[in-house]
Amino acid sequence: MNSSADRTANVTRKTAETNIRVAINLDGTGQAKLATGIGFLDHMLDQIARHGLIDLDISCEGDLHIDGHHTVEDIGITLGQAFSQAMGDKKGIRRYGHSYVPLDEALSRVVVDFSGRPGLHMDVKFTSGSLGALDTQLVYEFFQGFVNHALCTLHIDNLKGVNAHHQCETIFKAFARAVRAALELDPRSAGVIPSTKGSL
Numbered sequence: 110m111n112s113s114a115d116r117t118a119n120v121t122r123k124t125a126e127t128n129i130r131v132a133i134n135l136d137g138t139g140q141a142k143l144a145t146g147i148g149f150l151d152h153m154l155d156q157i158a159r160h161g162l163i164d165l166d167i168s169c170e171g172d173l174h175i176d177g178h179h180t181v182e183d184i185g186i187t188l189g190q191a192f193s194q195a196m197g198d199k200k201g202i203r204r205y206g207h208s209y210v211p212l213d214e215a216l217s218r219v220v221v222d223f224s225g226r227p228g229l230h231m232d233v234k235f236t237s238g239s240l241g242a243l244d245t246q247l248v249y250e251f252f253q254g255f256v257n258h259a260l261c262t263l264h265i266d267n268l269k270g271v272n273a274h275h276q277c278e279t280i281f282k283a284f285a286r287a288v289r290a291a292l293e294l295d296p297r298s299a300g301v302i303p304s305t306k307g308s309l
Protein backbone atom coordinates (compact mmCIF):
# COMPACT_ATOMS: atom_id res chain seq x y z
CA MET A 110 0.00 0.00 0.00
CA ASN A 111 1.21 3.48 -0.77
CA SER A 112 0.88 6.59 1.32
CA SER A 113 -0.88 9.54 -0.31
CA ALA A 114 2.55 11.11 -0.85
CA ASP A 115 3.42 8.61 -3.57
CA ARG A 116 0.43 7.41 -5.52
CA THR A 117 2.12 5.13 -8.02
CA ALA A 118 1.91 1.43 -8.83
CA ASN A 119 3.51 -1.19 -11.02
CA VAL A 120 1.48 -4.32 -11.72
CA THR A 121 2.19 -7.27 -13.96
CA ARG A 122 -0.41 -9.92 -14.71
CA LYS A 123 0.37 -13.01 -16.76
CA THR A 124 -2.02 -15.75 -17.77
CA ALA A 125 -2.15 -18.24 -20.64
CA GLU A 126 -4.14 -15.60 -22.55
CA THR A 127 -2.43 -12.29 -21.83
CA ASN A 128 0.79 -10.83 -20.44
CA ILE A 129 0.20 -7.30 -19.17
CA ARG A 130 2.32 -4.66 -17.49
CA VAL A 131 0.80 -1.47 -16.08
CA ALA A 132 2.66 1.42 -14.47
CA ILE A 133 0.65 4.40 -13.24
CA ASN A 134 1.09 7.66 -11.40
CA LEU A 135 -2.21 9.12 -10.23
CA ASP A 136 -0.52 12.50 -9.73
CA GLY A 137 1.01 12.62 -13.18
CA THR A 138 0.77 15.06 -16.06
CA GLY A 139 -1.02 12.86 -18.58
CA GLN A 140 1.99 11.16 -20.16
CA ALA A 141 1.04 7.90 -21.87
CA LYS A 142 3.00 5.03 -23.37
CA LEU A 143 0.56 2.48 -24.74
CA ALA A 144 1.06 -0.75 -26.65
CA THR A 145 -1.98 -2.98 -26.22
CA GLY A 146 -2.05 -4.37 -29.75
CA ILE A 147 -5.47 -2.74 -30.33
CA GLY A 148 -5.08 0.73 -31.78
CA PHE A 149 -8.48 2.02 -30.76
CA LEU A 150 -7.96 0.84 -27.19
CA ASP A 151 -4.64 2.73 -27.10
CA HIS A 152 -6.56 5.82 -28.29
CA MET A 153 -9.08 5.40 -25.41
CA LEU A 154 -6.42 4.74 -22.74
CA ASP A 155 -4.68 7.88 -23.98
CA GLN A 156 -7.87 9.80 -23.09
CA ILE A 157 -7.72 8.41 -19.53
CA ALA A 158 -4.13 9.62 -19.17
CA ARG A 159 -4.61 13.01 -20.80
CA HIS A 160 -7.91 14.01 -19.25
CA GLY A 161 -7.30 12.28 -15.92
CA LEU A 162 -3.78 13.74 -15.60
CA ILE A 163 -2.61 10.21 -14.88
CA ASP A 164 0.70 8.90 -16.22
CA LEU A 165 0.02 5.54 -17.84
CA ASP A 166 2.46 2.98 -19.23
CA ILE A 167 0.62 -0.10 -20.46
CA SER A 168 1.88 -2.96 -22.57
CA CYS A 169 0.07 -6.16 -23.44
CA GLU A 170 0.84 -9.28 -25.39
CA GLY A 171 -2.56 -10.88 -25.81
CA ASP A 172 -4.12 -13.70 -27.84
CA LEU A 173 -5.39 -11.36 -30.55
CA HIS A 174 -5.37 -14.26 -33.04
CA ILE A 175 -8.58 -15.33 -31.23
CA ASP A 176 -10.13 -11.90 -30.75
CA GLY A 177 -9.73 -8.87 -28.52
CA HIS A 178 -11.79 -10.15 -25.60
CA HIS A 179 -9.07 -11.40 -23.25
CA THR A 180 -6.82 -8.44 -24.02
CA VAL A 181 -9.44 -5.77 -23.32
CA GLU A 182 -10.93 -7.43 -20.24
CA ASP A 183 -7.53 -8.24 -18.72
CA ILE A 184 -6.24 -4.70 -19.27
CA GLY A 185 -9.32 -3.47 -17.38
CA ILE A 186 -8.53 -5.89 -14.55
CA THR A 187 -4.84 -4.97 -14.38
CA LEU A 188 -5.56 -1.24 -14.55
CA GLY A 189 -8.05 -1.69 -11.69
CA GLN A 190 -5.42 -3.51 -9.64
CA ALA A 191 -2.94 -0.71 -10.31
CA PHE A 192 -5.48 1.91 -9.21
CA SER A 193 -6.17 0.01 -5.99
CA GLN A 194 -2.49 -0.20 -5.20
CA ALA A 195 -1.78 3.44 -6.07
CA MET A 196 -4.77 4.76 -4.09
CA GLY A 197 -3.53 3.02 -0.96
CA ASP A 198 -5.65 3.86 2.09
CA LYS A 199 -7.53 6.62 0.16
CA LYS A 200 -6.80 9.21 2.83
CA GLY A 201 -7.60 12.75 1.69
CA ILE A 202 -9.32 11.85 -1.59
CA ARG A 203 -12.63 13.41 -2.59
CA ARG A 204 -14.01 9.90 -3.22
CA TYR A 205 -16.83 10.98 -5.58
CA GLY A 206 -16.45 12.39 -9.05
CA HIS A 207 -18.67 13.06 -12.03
CA SER A 208 -18.32 14.53 -15.46
CA TYR A 209 -20.28 15.27 -18.59
CA VAL A 210 -18.24 15.33 -21.79
CA PRO A 211 -19.50 16.18 -25.28
CA LEU A 212 -17.85 15.57 -28.61
CA ASP A 213 -19.86 17.16 -31.39
CA GLU A 214 -23.26 15.37 -31.37
CA ALA A 215 -22.27 12.85 -28.66
CA LEU A 216 -22.66 13.39 -24.91
CA SER A 217 -21.78 11.05 -22.04
CA ARG A 218 -22.01 11.22 -18.26
CA VAL A 219 -19.82 9.23 -15.87
CA VAL A 220 -20.23 9.16 -12.09
CA VAL A 221 -17.76 7.32 -9.86
CA ASP A 222 -17.52 6.49 -6.16
CA PHE A 223 -14.35 4.84 -4.88
CA SER A 224 -16.48 3.13 -2.27
CA GLY A 225 -14.59 -0.12 -1.83
CA ARG A 226 -17.52 -1.96 -3.43
CA PRO A 227 -17.60 -3.03 -7.07
CA GLY A 228 -20.64 -2.03 -9.12
CA LEU A 229 -20.97 -1.20 -12.82
CA HIS A 230 -24.12 0.36 -14.24
CA MET A 231 -23.66 1.09 -17.90
CA ASP A 232 -26.29 2.29 -20.35
CA VAL A 233 -24.66 2.68 -23.74
CA LYS A 234 -26.11 1.70 -27.09
CA PHE A 235 -23.27 1.83 -29.57
CA THR A 236 -24.33 2.65 -33.11
CA SER A 237 -21.61 0.40 -34.53
CA GLY A 238 -20.33 -3.08 -33.65
CA SER A 239 -16.67 -2.23 -33.95
CA LEU A 240 -14.28 0.67 -33.77
CA GLY A 241 -11.19 -0.28 -35.72
CA ALA A 242 -10.09 -3.55 -34.08
CA LEU A 243 -12.12 -2.90 -30.93
CA ASP A 244 -15.44 -4.75 -30.63
CA THR A 245 -17.75 -2.23 -28.93
CA GLN A 246 -19.14 -5.02 -26.68
CA LEU A 247 -15.71 -5.12 -25.04
CA VAL A 248 -16.05 -1.60 -23.64
CA TYR A 249 -18.40 -3.10 -21.03
CA GLU A 250 -15.87 -5.89 -20.30
CA PHE A 251 -13.09 -3.34 -19.83
CA PHE A 252 -15.04 -1.34 -17.28
CA GLN A 253 -16.33 -4.49 -15.53
CA GLY A 254 -12.73 -5.66 -15.09
CA PHE A 255 -11.70 -2.23 -13.82
CA VAL A 256 -14.59 -1.92 -11.37
CA ASN A 257 -14.04 -5.42 -9.92
CA HIS A 258 -10.46 -4.59 -9.01
CA ALA A 259 -10.49 -0.83 -8.35
CA LEU A 260 -13.52 -1.57 -6.13
CA CYS A 261 -15.61 1.38 -7.22
CA THR A 262 -19.20 2.11 -8.15
CA LEU A 263 -19.33 3.35 -11.73
CA HIS A 264 -22.31 4.72 -13.64
CA ILE A 265 -21.75 5.26 -17.34
CA ASP A 266 -24.45 6.74 -19.55
CA ASN A 267 -24.17 7.75 -23.16
CA LEU A 268 -26.94 10.34 -23.35
CA LYS A 269 -26.64 11.20 -27.05
CA GLY A 270 -24.58 10.04 -29.97
CA VAL A 271 -24.72 9.08 -33.61
CA ASN A 272 -21.08 8.39 -34.41
CA ALA A 273 -19.74 5.41 -32.42
CA HIS A 274 -16.18 6.81 -32.29
CA HIS A 275 -17.63 9.93 -30.67
CA GLN A 276 -19.79 7.88 -28.29
CA CYS A 277 -16.81 5.86 -27.10
CA GLU A 278 -14.47 8.82 -26.81
CA THR A 279 -16.95 10.80 -24.68
CA ILE A 280 -17.27 7.80 -22.34
CA PHE A 281 -13.52 7.51 -21.79
CA LYS A 282 -13.02 11.27 -21.49
CA ALA A 283 -15.87 11.57 -18.97
CA PHE A 284 -14.47 8.59 -17.08
CA ALA A 285 -11.07 10.30 -16.94
CA ARG A 286 -12.49 13.60 -15.69
CA ALA A 287 -14.69 11.87 -13.10
CA VAL A 288 -11.79 9.77 -11.81
CA ARG A 289 -9.54 12.81 -11.64
CA ALA A 290 -12.12 14.65 -9.53
CA ALA A 291 -12.66 11.67 -7.22
CA LEU A 292 -8.99 10.94 -6.60
CA GLU A 293 -7.85 14.52 -6.20
CA LEU A 294 -6.51 15.23 -2.73
CA ASP A 295 -8.77 17.64 -0.85
CA PRO A 296 -6.65 19.96 1.33
CA ARG A 297 -9.63 20.47 3.67
CA SER A 298 -9.69 16.76 4.50
CA ALA A 299 -5.98 15.98 4.43
CA GLY A 300 -5.25 12.62 6.02
CA VAL A 301 -8.94 11.83 6.49
CA ILE A 302 -10.68 8.80 5.01
CA PRO A 303 -13.91 10.14 3.44
CA SER A 304 -16.31 7.71 5.13
CA THR A 305 -18.16 7.79 8.46
CA LYS A 306 -17.30 4.09 8.60
CA GLY A 307 -13.62 5.00 8.94
CA SER A 308 -12.45 2.90 6.01
CA LEU A 309 -13.11 2.49 2.30
Ligand SMILES: [Mn+2]
Binds near residue numbers: 152274278
Ligand atom coordinates in the same frame (compact mmCIF):
# COMPACT_ATOMS: atom_id res chain seq x y z
MN1 LIG B 1 -10.83 10.11 -31.53
